[in-house]
Amino acid sequence: xxxxxxxxxxxxxxxxxxxxxxxxxxxxxxxxxxxxxxxxxxxxxxxxxxxxxxxxxxxxxxxxxxxxxxxxxxxxxxxxxxxxxxxxxxxxxxxxxxxxxxxxxxxxxxxxxxxxxxxxxxxxxxxxxxxxxxxxxxxxxxxxxxxxxxxxxxxxxxxxxxxxxxxxxxxxxxxxxxxxxxxxxxxxxxxxxxxxxxxxxxxxxxxxxxxxxxxxxxxxxxxxxxxxxxxxxxxxxxxxxxxxxxxxxxxxxxxxxxxxxxxxxxxxxxxxxxxxxxxxxxxxxxxxxxxxxxxxxxxxxxxxxxxxxxxxxxxxxxxxxxxxxxxxxxxxxxxxxxxxxxxxxxxxxxxxxxxxxxxxx
Amino acid sequence: xxxxxxxxxxxxxxxxxxxxxxxxxxxxxxxxxxxxxxxxxxxxxxxxxxxxxxxxxxxxxxxxxxxxxxxxxxxxxxxxxxxxxxxxxxxxxxxxxxxxxxxxxxxxxxxxxxxxxxxxxxxxxxxxxxxxxxxxxxxxxxxxxxxxxxxxxxxxxxxxxxxxxxxxxxxxxxxxxxxxxxxxxxxxxxxxxxxxxxxxxxxxxxxxxxxxxxxxxxxxxxxxxxxxxxxxxxxxxxxxxxxxxxxxxxxxxxxxxxxxxxxxxxxxxxxxxxxxxxxxxxxxxxxx
Numbered sequence: 001x002x003x004x005x006x007x008x009x010x011x012x013x014x015x016x017x018x019x020x021x022x023x024x025x026x027x028x029x030x031x032x033x034x035x036x037x038x039x040x041x042x043x044x045x046x047x048x049x050x051x052x053x054x055x056x057x058x059x060x061x062x063x064x065x066x067x068x069x070x071x072x073x074x075x076x077x078x079x080x081x082x083x084x085x086x087x088x089x090x091x092x093x094x095x096x097x098x099x100x101x102x103x104x105x106x107x108x109x110x111x112x113x114x115x116x117x118x119x120x121x122x123x124x125x126x127x128x129x130x131x132x133x134x135x136x137x138x139x140x141x142x143x144x145x146x147x148x149x150x151x152x153x154x155x156x157x158x159x160x161x162x163x164x165x166x167x168x169x170x171x172x173x174x175x176x177x178x179x180x181x182x183x184x185x186x187x188x189x190x191x192x193x194x195x196x197x198x199x200x201x202x203x204x205x206x207x208x209x210x211x212x213x214x215x216x217x218x219x220x221x222x223x224x225x226x227x228x229x230x231x232x233x234x235x236x237x238x239x240x241x242x243x244x245x246x247x248x249x250x251x252x253x254x255x256x257x258x259x260x261x262x263x264x265x266x267x268x269x270x271x272x273x274x275x276x277x278x279x280x281x282x283x284x285x286x287x288x289x290x291x292x293x294x295x296x297x298x299x300x301x302x303x304x305x306x307x308x309x310x311x312x313x314x315x316x317x318x319x320x321x322x323x324x325x326x327x328x329x330x331x332x333x334x335x336x337x338x339x340x341x342x343x344x345x346x347x348x349x350x351x352x353x354x355x356x357x358x359x360x361x
Numbered sequence: 362x363x364x365x366x367x368x369x370x371x372x373x374x375x376x377x378x379x380x381x382x383x384x385x386x387x388x389x390x391x392x393x394x395x396x397x398x399x400x401x402x403x404x405x406x407x408x409x410x411x412x413x414x415x416x417x418x419x420x421x422x423x424x425x426x427x428x429x430x431x432x433x434x435x436x437x438x439x440x441x442x443x444x445x446x447x448x449x450x451x452x453x454x455x456x457x458x459x460x461x462x463x464x465x466x467x468x469x470x471x472x473x474x475x476x477x478x479x480x481x482x483x484x485x486x487x488x489x490x491x492x493x494x495x496x497x498x499x500x501x502x503x504x505x506x507x508x509x510x511x512x513x514x515x516x517x518x519x520x521x522x523x524x525x526x527x528x529x530x531x532x533x534x535x536x537x538x539x540x541x542x543x544x545x546x547x548x549x550x551x552x553x554x555x556x557x558x559x560x561x562x563x564x565x566x567x568x569x570x571x572x573x574x575x576x577x578x579x580x581x582x583x584x585x586x587x588x589x590x591x592x593x594x595x596x597x598x599x600x601x602x603x604x605x606x607x608x609x610x611x612x613x614x615x616x617x618x619x620x621x622x623x624x625x626x627x628x629x630x631x632x633x634x635x636x637x638x639x640x641x642x643x644x645x646x647x648x649x
Contacts, residue, residue: 015453022447023464025519030467032489033479049492148373155370158362165644167375169637174382176633178580180603181622184615185385188392191402233381236374265366294472296583301608310474314587317478325487332475339470343463350466354527 030336037061037329044325060330064323067123076122083114084341091345100278108139127331130312134293137224137308141231141292142285145239148232149284150277153243154269158252168244171237179234183301186230190220190302226302231292238291239284242353246280247273283353286346290339309335386626392619399613412620422621424595425602429579432514432598437574440518441567444525449559451526452533462527469523473583480516481588509593513585520584521577525570532566533559572636579629599625 036044037060043050058073066076087107094103115135119128156164196202197218220226254276255268263271274281296310307315313335317328343350362370393412395405416422447465451458468476483490484504494502504512536559544558560567582600589596597605603625607618 015450016457018450019454019457019461022450023461026465026468028489029476029479029483030471032483036482044487046487049487049489148377151370152374155362155367159364159367159371160362161364161367162645163364164367164371165641167371168644169641171378172640173630173633173637174378176576176629177386178600178603178622178625178629179582180580180600180607180618181389181626182382182385183604184607184619184622185388185392186381188397188402188615189385189388195403229381233377236378236382240374265362290470294474296472296474296586297604301604310472314474314478325482328478329482332479335475336471339472340467343466343470347459347463347466350470351462351527351531354524354531 033329033332036326037333039326041324041326060324060326061334064327064330065125065127065334067125071122079114079118079121083110086110088341088345095282095345099275100282111135127312127316130307130309133224133306134308137227137231137295138289138292140224140228141235142288144228145232145235145288146281146285149236149239149243150274150281152236152240154247154273156240157244157247157250168241171240174234175237175241179297182230182234183298186226186298187221187301190226194219194221222303222306224303224306227295227299227306227308228292230298230302231295234298235288235291239288242284242287243280246277246284250276279349279352282346283349286342286349287353289342293339389619389622389626392616393623395616395619397614397616399608399615400611402615405616408616412617413624415617416620416624421594421597421602425597425599428510428596429598431510432517432581433575433578435514436517436521436578437571440522440574441525441570443518443522444570445529445563447522447526448529448533449555451530462530465526466523468520473520474587476520477516477584477587480519481512484512504588506593506595509588509596513588513596516588517578517581517584521574525574528566528570529563532563536562572633575632576629580625599628 038056038058039050039054040057040059043054058077061076062068062071062073087110090103090107090110094100094107097103112135115132118124156168202218250273255265255272258268258272259265293308294310295308296314299306299308299311303311313328313331317323317331392405394407394409396408396411397405451462451465454461481504482488484502485491486501486503491502494500540558540562541554544554549557580600581598582604585596585598585601586604589601591605594602594605599621603618603621606621607613607615
């Protein structure tokens with residue numbers, strides 16, 4: 001109980017009143033945009049805002065995502081809800097299960113199959129490709145970042161030599177650098193590699209087995225690969241620091257016991273350490289996911305046409321575009337909803353992750 | 362763990378950082394000495410310090426430096442004090458804390474460019490704030506060169522406050538109850554308690570949050586870009602100015618852009634090096 005806490009103790013009602021005010025300050029823009037996204041344009045354009053009692057519509061969502069003018073959106077909504085429910089259920093089971101990864105893999109598979117089927121059931125717009133790009137970039141960044149980050153984080157937590165300290169400090173320095181110091185050389189380097197590929201003829205080779213749809217030349221610039229590489233790199237310092245802080249809490253005796261029994265260091269790491277590291281992996285994975293999903297500058301510079309959602313939304317709905325306010329709102333709501341679901345499901349891990357980075361940082 | 366095993370574990374990450382962070386940084390420095398246009402990337406020409414002279418005599422650069430400094434000096438303390446206050450309130454809440462926390466976290470977790478877009482919508486024609494403004498002042502509200510800086514700062518505090526809030530909240534959870542009770546027995550009021558018990562306990566966290574906040578505010582790009590675009594170039598921060606110079610359609614000056622990037626990096630390292638040095642000493646001390 002907190003009753004013994006001294007200080008000006010505002011009455012419970014006052015406390016909740018202040019909290020509600022803070023919540024209003026926090027979420028008003030979201031509520032406003034969500035409202036706008038389901039209004040008719042005439043209500044949005046009226047001089048005094050129509051705050052309630054307006055007729056609702058899913059037109060904005062249909063216009064932004066789909067290539068058809070008359071379509072019952074209830075079917076689409078049902079499809080999304082079923083997929084979201086299935087993925088969420090799998091994720092929840094995985095969070096409680098001793099070995100989480102098959103369940104998370106299952107949730108990912110459900111989402112991938114849904115993404116693949118969706119444009120075959122309904123006619124999707126170009127914007128749909130940006131959604132797919134977002135998902136691909138996010139998942140790849142998360143997987144690569146975590147794989148190499150886990151190894152390095154573990155090594156750095158257990159090694160006591162000077163080189164470990166140097167790597168950590170250099171990484172900390174990189175964490176502070178602005179994106180602009182990286183994005184320009186990335187752009188220049190990718191351009192140089194592409195020129196080289198073209199000049200040697202390698203760029204026009206055909207690889208029948210890895211034939212990506214829509215790609216007929218081998219290149220770096222303007223591909224998802226460029227975005228993923230850039231994101232993995234700038235995310236490494238954060239990943240290794242965070243994972244290291246979690247690994248340090250695992251007593252050395254855990255893997256030493258396994259190694260006594262004849263396991264190699266790598267086996268001990270895989271069989272003993274990783275299974276108890278799931279909360280840490282989820283926390284770090286969440287932040288990596290948000291970083292990749294939210295990235296704007298890298299995508300804009302490195303991928304002039306292979307946009308992800310943030311760039312698509314800013315480019316298509318901001319400024320002088322022909323999109324209506326309601327479509328902009330619908331796009332914003334669409335990109336935000338997955339994040340809201342993540343907060344609700346993984347709030348504890350997010351809070352823990354922010355705390356962990358901090359307390360030991 | 363012996364050295365060999367350590368390197369086997371760490372080498373993938375080190376390679377990534379060498380190839381995609383160290384090497385690009387060297388490229389940045391090299392490009393800063395080249396005359397290089399975006400539309401003609403194949404003919405870099407060594408021009409020595411010309412780009413730096415060009416940058417340092419550009420009034421837009423100094424305007425960007427000035428606004429960036431103001432931005433850091435205003436948003437960092439404001440978001441930290443605000444975040445600490447909300448953390449103290451959250452600490453007192455029993456029931457419903459998770460819901461409040463989720464709602465308060467939302468601005469920080471949402472895609473920054475989208476968060477800015479929807480915040481901006483409140484101030485555009487037909488938006489909630491612009492309508493309220495009109496009701497109370499009979500004037501139409503418009504985002505303009507004269508108020509956009511204030512809006513940028515307010516929106517950034519809205520965006521970043523949850524970071525300080527959550528971190529301080531995590532710190533408050535480790536505050537030993539006995540110390541608070543002891544202070545209460547001594548008759549300490551709220552402010553004395555805050556000053557003598559809570560803040561000393563959070564000391565390291567304050568430094569940590571302050572440092573991260575300075576780093577992030579100093580390099581802010583997303584939200585400022587969405588607010589200003591090409592409309593209000595006078596409210597550009599260093600990062601936005603940098604990208605504008607380097608990638609402006611058709612006249613992008615990549616050489617000059619890289620020179621600005623180098624200056625930006627030097628700027629943050631002036632603040633950072635003492636801290637990095639201290640962390641290095643701590644790391645070494647921990648090991649022996």
